[in-house]
Amino acid sequence: MKIVVASFQCESNSKAKLHPQKSDFEYFKGEDIFKKLIVKEIFEKEGFEVIPSVYAVALPSATVELATYHYYANQILETVRQNPDAAGVYIFFHGSMEVEEIGSGELYLLKKIREIVSKDCLIALSLDAHANITDELPTYANIISGFKTVPHIDQKECQERAAKALCYCLKNNIQPQAYMCRVPFLLKNDTLQTAYEPLKSLIEETFSLEKQEDVFTANLFLGHCWIDAPNTSASTVVCATTKARAESIAKDLANKLWATRRDYKFLCEAELPEECVKRAIAGKEKRIFITDSGDNTTAGAEGDTLGLLELLVKAKPTKKTCVAGVTNQNIVEDFWTVSDGKEVVLPILNGAKATVKAHGEILGWTKEIIGRSLTVSIGNVDAIFTELRSAFIEKGNFDKANVDLLSYEIVVVKLGYLFTELKPYADRELFALSDGASCVELARLNLQRIVRPMFPLEDFEWEA
Numbered sequence: 070m071k072i073v074v075a076s077f078q079c080e081s082n083s084k085a086k087l088h089p090q091k092s093d094f095e096y097f098k099g100e101d102i103f104k105k106l107i108v109k110e111i112f113e114k115e116g117f118e119v120i121p122s123v124y125a126v127a128l129p130s131a132t133v134e135l136a137t138y139h140y141y142a143n144q145i146l147e148t149v150r151q152n153p154d155a156a157g158v159y160i161f162f163h164g165s166m167e168v169e170e171i172g173s174g175e176l177y178l179l180k181k182i183r184e185i186v187s188k189d190c191l192i193a194l195s196l197d198a199h200a201n202i203t204d205e206l207p208t209y210a211n212i213i214s215g216f217k218t219v220p221h222i223d224q225k226e227c228q229e230r231a232a233k234a235l236c237y238c239l240k241n242n243i244q245p246q247a248y249m250c251r252v253p254f255l256l257k258n259d260t261l262q263t264a265y266e267p268l269k270s271l272i273e274e275t276f277s278l279e280k281q282e283d284v285f286t287a288n289l290f291l292g293h294c295w296i297d298a299p300n301t302s303a304s305t306v307v308c309a310t311t312k313a314r315a316e317s318i319a320k321d322l323a324n325k326l327w328a329t330r331r332d333y334k335f336l337c338e339a340e341l342p343e344e345c346v347k348r349a350i351a352g353k354e355k356r357i358f359i360t361d362s363g364d365n366t367t368a369g370a371e372g373d374t375l376g377l378l379e380l381l382v383k384a385k386p387t388k389k390t391c392v393a394g395v396t397n398q399n400i401v402e403d404f405w406t407v408s409d410g411k412e413v414v415l416p417i418l419n420g421a422k423a424t425v426k427a428h429g430e431i432l433g434w435t436k437e438i439i440g441r442s443l444t445v446s447i448g449n450v451d452a453i454f455t456e457l458r459s460a461f462i463e464k465g466n467f468d469k470a471n472v473d474l475l476s477y478e479i480v481v482v483k484l485g486y487l488f489t490e491l492k493p494y495a496d497r498e499l500f501a502l503s504d505g506a507s508c509v510e511l512a513r514l515n516l517q518r519i520v521r522p523m524f525p526l527e528d529f530e531w532e533a
Contacts, residue, residue: 071120154187176209196216198291201301212245212285247315250323251323258292275289287307288305349386358499361376362484363507364483372483375417389479391451393453395483398456404425429471431466432459432465442456
C-alpha cells in the first residue's frame with residue numbers, strides 16, 4: 070500500500086505587506102523532502118510504500134498570491150494523480166495559510182486531493198497549534214494532529230502521532246472520524262504558553278485521552294489572530310473510531326478551553342513602547358530584552374518599523390543598547406562599501422549621524438545565510454539593519470551580524486514572546502505593546518470577516 074507524503078506551509082498575516090514569492094519557500098522534492106520530514110521510517114517500518122512529493126515552507130508572511138500557491142499545490146496534486154490508488158496521504162501543513170481568491174489554502178488542496186483518491190483513502194495531517202481550522206476540514210481529513218507546545222518544540226512528535234495513527238488505521242481497516250468544535254475566542258497569542266496553567270493541564274488531558282484505544286488524536290488549536298477570515302478562532306479537534314465519540318470529547322475540551330478564557334496573562338511586563346524604554350533604562354538588571362511585538366517577523370510582520378529605535382535614540386541611554394534586525398535594504402546597500410569606523414548620515418531618524426560598526430550576515434529560519442547586515446552606532450545605541458526580513462531568535466543571529474550580544478545591557482528584538490534560545494541571556498523581559506502587522510491588541514486589528522460574537526471583543530456566555 071502506498072502513502073503519499075508532502076508538506077506545504079505558510080502562516081499568513083492579513084495585515085502584512087510582503088506576499089511570499091516562490092523563492093521565499095524552502096523547497097525540496099522527491100526523496101530530499103525527508104531532510105525535513107521524519108515520517109518515512111515510520112511508514113516503511115510498517116510495510117508501506119512511501120511516495121514523496123514536495124516540501125515547500127515559507128516564513129510567516131502576507132496572504133499567498135494565487136500563482137505562487139498553485140505553483141506548489143499543483144506539484145502535490147500531480148504526485149497524487151500519479152498515484153490515485155494511494156491508501157493514504159500525509160501532509161504537514163501550518164493550518165493558517167490564507168490564499169487570495171481562495172481562502173484556506175489547506176482546505177482547497179484537500180478538496181482537490183479527495184477528487185482524485187478513492188473514498189477509502191485516509192488523509193492524515195500535522196498542523197501548527199495556531200492553526201485556524203475551517204468547519205469543513207474534518208470532512209476531508211481523517212486524522213488531524215496538532216503541536217502541543219507553544220513555543221513550538223514538538224514538531225517531530227506531532228508528525229509521529231499523525232503517521233503512527235495513519236499506519237494503525239490502515240492496517241486495521243479503520244475509518245477514523247474527525248470532529249471540530251469552534252471556540253469563539255481570540256486571545257493574545259503571546260499569552261498562550263503551554264508550559265504554564267491553564268494550558269498545561271489541558272494539554273496533559275489531551276495526552277491522557279490519546280492513550281484510550283478509541284481516540285487517535287485530541288487537539289487544542291489556539292487560533293491565529295492576524296488573519297481576517299471566517300475560520301479565525303480557537304477550536305478543538307478530536308479523531309476517534311466514531312463520530313459520536315470524537316464529538317463528545319471535542320465538545321468537552323471546548324467547554325474546558327472556553328472556561329479558561331479570562332485566565333491568560335503575559336508572563337512578563339507588557340507595556341506601551343515608551344514605558345518599556347523607561348523601564349529598561351532605569352532597570353538594574355545586567356541585560357534587559359524588549360520585544361517589539363507589533364513588528365514581530367515570526368508572525369509575518371516586515372520588521373521595518375522604527376518606533377523603538379527612535380525612542381531609544383531620543384532617550385540617549387548611558388547603557389550599551391542594541392536594536393536588532395531592522396529591515397532596511399536601502400541602508401545596507403547605500404553604506405555597504407563604507408568601512409567600519411567611518412561616519413555616515415542616515416536617511417532616517419531625521420538625518421542622524423552614525424558610525425558604521427560592523428558588516429555581517431543574516432540567517433534564515435533554517436540557519437542558512439540569506440543576506441547582509443550592517444550595524445551602525447548612534448551614540449550608545451547600535452542598530453542592526455538587514456537587507457531582508459530576519460528574526461533574531463538566538464545568539465547565533467548576533468554572531469553572524471558580527472556584534473557581541475553579551476556586550477549589551479538593553480537589547481530590542483522584533484519578536485512577541487522571547488524565544489527559548491535567548492532566555493538565558495535575559496535577566497528581565499519587557500513586552501512592548503507596539504502597533505504593526507502583528508499587534509496583539511485585537512481591538513486595534515480591525516478584523517471585519519471573523520465570526521461574531523468573539524471574546525474578548527464581546528463578553529458573552531457560550532457552551533458547546
